[in-house]
Amino acid sequence: MNIYLPDGNVFELMEEATVIDLAKKISNGLAKVAIAGEVNGKLVDLYHNLKDGDKVRIVTNKDKEALDILRHSTAHLMAQAVKRLFPEAKVTIGPNIEDGFYYDFDIERPFTPEDLEKIEKEMKKISDENIQIRRKVLSKDEAVKLFSSMGETFKVEIINELEEGEVSLYEQGDFVDLCRGPHLPSTGKIKFFKLLNVAGAYWRGDENNKMLQRIYGTAWFKKEDLDDYLNRLEEAKKRDHRKLGKELELFSTFDEIGSGLICWMPKGGRMRATIEDFWRKKHYENGYELLYTPHIGKSNLWQTSGHLDFYNENMYSPMDIEGQNYFIKPMNCPFHIMIYKSKTRSYRDLPLRWAELGTVYRYERSGVLHGLLRVRGFTQDDAHIVCAQDQIESEIKEVLRFSLEMWKAFGFENIKGYIATRPEKSVGDESMWEKATNSLTEAIKSSGIEFEVDEGGGAFYGPKIDLKVKDAIGREWQMTTIQFDFNLPERFDMSYVDKDGQQKRPFMVHRALLGSLERFFGVLIEHFAGAFPMWIAPVQVKILNISDTQIDYCKELYNELKSNGFRVELDLRNEKIGYKIREAQMEKIPHMIIIGNDEMENKKVSVRLRNGENKNNLDFSEYIGVLRELDKSKTQQLWR
Template sequence: MAVKHNTEYENSHLYRVRHSAAHVMAEAVLELFPQGKVAIGPAIADGFYYDFDLPRALTPEDLEVIEQNMKKIIKAGHPFEKKVISAAEAKKIFADQPFKLELIEGLELGGTDEDGNPVDEKPEISLYRQNTFVDLCRGPHVATTSEINPDAVKLLNVSGAYWRGDEKRPMLQRIYGTAWEKAEELQEYLWKQEEARKRDHRKLGKELDLFSINDEVGQGLILWHPKGAKIRMLIERFWINEHEKNGYDFVYTPHIGKSQLWETSGHLGFYNENMYAPIDIEGTKYYIKPMNCPFHLYIYKSNIRSYRDLPIRYAENGTVYRYERSGVLHGLTRVRGFTQDDAHHFCRPDQMPDEIDFVVEFSINMLKAFGFRDFQAYLSTKPEKSVGDPAQWLAAEQALEESLKRHNLPYEIDQGGGAFYGPKIDFKVNDAIGREWQLTTVQFDFNEPERFDISFIGEDGQPQRPYMIHRALLGSLERFFGVLIEHYGGAFPAWLAPIQAELIPIADRHIDYANKVARELRLEGLRVHVDVRSDRMNAKIRDAQNEKIPYMLIIGDKEMESNAVSLRKRSGEDLGAIPVVDFIALARSEVDSKV
């Protein structure tokens, strides 16, 4: 698996610090386990890791000891010394380190580096030594361990990792750590982790009563509670409106299809390991759908299409089921049953560039509506093994790339990273605390039009093959919901909040008036709830605040007299008493502007 490289980061001092910290950690681990075998230990996005084969499982207490050892080594200021040697020498030095021997052999052959990326020229073999630890390593490192700030290094956790990421190879223990230039940066990183924990959609999902996953129902299957379902409905409603405005036709398709369908589509061949076992119906096998496209293709095929009909855009929030290994399931973001906001475009080759532009723009507008401002695009091109005419591939790749350029989107190219059936663009969004999430995907398909033999009648009266594009903008409603929860930290903007206003009568004598106001607000299309409990106002405010309800309307004697409500926003802002009509105007404008 090819790993993308970020050269700017790799040339930074921080990268060297982290890589060096990994070596120091390895030394500290070997101090504890002299017989331990070391694998690889690179710098990664926020820190570093090192993989070990050790006689026993590490405990959190071990991590503390290792961390203390590291600090001792760091403070001693050992220099990192590089030495270039021959493969034979290297093999002698690492005679009792089987993983290193394997790496050396790889280097000898000029095959792959430690990430598994192919290496063109035969690289030189170098060692780096600090104090007692010698590692086979390309470098670079800092000059001495004292360049690592002992107050800005922290070991985070231990986990299992396969040697070279291959599940058929031994399982090693991986220790993750983080390292920064300054202690404050470490604190900030840890704060951000803490913030991420607070925003965790699984935690908020429970606290805000949005969704649950039940053992008896099944892993990776989502139960949408009323409030979560309300938000989903609002998302879908908006989505449908936008699609309607943009020339999509809506379709609905079944959840299962005969095995023949999946033979034709090719899924039984190339997607089999993600599909569930078939159901036998009167001797015929049916499969639960892992994708919606074959059904959409048959809708296309149900009639003769003229070049004048194109482009055709079929949209469906289609629920699919895919087998995922139990260990990878995660809240809403990795599940076994999910609803894709799917669509398939069929267009003439000459329409293709415009169609791409259209999808790119539409995607961005959709994501922006949900408060995402920063995007990263990834363009994946033709892999070695692929179907379809290379000229078509090239045209599609160029159209994709040109569209990204036209829209001023920062993008990276993943050479050869496309599916075998076509190139694609993925969009990742950055959420409120800067994390990346993959949502949108736009994929060309040169495979299925062929397999289903779809066509349109051209100007010349001859059948031609249309281009087909799969796209999901939000990705799946489940994942998107999870990302949204984390993006907003559960404080949904008014247009998405399941309850927009909590009415808080101060005493029981205010309940009738509160109900009257509530009816008025509901007639205006606002989602409101009256807190009729006998708690004190303060308690009601606190609860509404914890529920992250955008508006709290306090109702007491003063408000009753003047047909008003006292508005408190969840930000804590107290706007005092305002006429009910003023609140309606304010709420509506905030809902409409989606803030």
């Protein structure tokens, strides 16, 4: 039979040859590093039987799919180790995730850190045994019988819900698991891994179901990659926005108020106000008008928008007001559309760029809530652009430019784009999708942003661009979204009068630059580890006196700085100056003005920077000039 390679070469193989047979025929070196194959666009394991005419790519550990395959196989390795050590444990699901994997187990008692050490040791033992991993196909009835005999009730539940008549399993020695694969050829290929922690997780994410024990881990092909990742994890712990948010008194949550609902404390409030003021100023400068819309709307509004049909599970129960059902808003777009429809629009009015810092509420399960990064109430950095077809590309280019301007102002330089194209199920005719997708592609190309195409990854109502930013320790965060929408203009019968006097349907773009203020704030805290640039720091300057003699002079400086618009605090406590400096540094305040007798008598200031540098005997007016320059330039530096 003939097998076709990506480079156009054709290899002749015997009937029933496998992917690994092809790899060996190409070269022994390739066969040694092969971990899987791609046959006619589908990932398979190395022992998959080939057929005449198959198009095959050999997957090695250098390919983008390799880490996912490794981590999925490591999840099975961990489950096998758990079953050896805790035979009473029932296995549920164990997928690969970003940077690692997890597996959920039903076991009566929680796993302890000591248990993780034992499991990891057993995993290494199984790796050393180099057990073959092979795929097996059974009928549904056979698979149910097999897993029932093993007492694996969760697997039986999954199998019974499958529509297919056959079930794919993977066997490795004394362990068998329900899985589509592919997997590595043997456990010996899994060398560098680490179990990280245990968490509770409801079966299928439903809090009405049983609580399971979820073990998280990570796996890499090289020891140095594993070590680098573990070092990044340690650094991430130090930067955890929940920990720093509490220490720096920026925000908090309270059980009495409810999970996923954020209370901004005075310092966080100052910082948020600074960011919001900057956001508003930049939007006005870039041709946007600002809107303010209600927090609730009648049910017929959400029926028209489709939210009650397609998004109801993320919305909170309605409230009855005078016999009418009202819903708290999960999105701002229907309100913006109603403002658009408040009068007849002409082609001369377009494009319309309307933005809102609109607070919305969405139901998230308690198990996924995470500080500021996953909440139930949040303020979207939201905007909608309504434009004519010939304005699409220029508008997208402008959004991308604006987005980069905003991110760079906050100290993020490493940004990558992802274009998500039309999925199988979608609305809107093909020409609209093609025009919109081409506009996104041309716009991102001209922006100079590195990008990838996610084929079929768009929403049913339009293609989109997602921008992901890398933080100071290399983690990628999905933030900016630029989303076409062919659905809402149709549902709300939006129109404008074109040059020819005819009614035309406008194009609509949903756009969020920062995402939500809560999530953005969380990323910002972790990016800077709480040591914010001068221009957004909640407290820019703290004035410290050495003795009570300087109190009046310190107050004069405080009032002068306040009157010039700077965020300043006084520390006049009767404490040693070294203690007060250490406290201010723990609070990550950029500048500390230290006032002793010399500074007071000469009407000067001495400034200690957060990084330990000192600027002594400065003229106060000169120092205010430095602060103004730092504030205006949005620099990441502590001094000009």
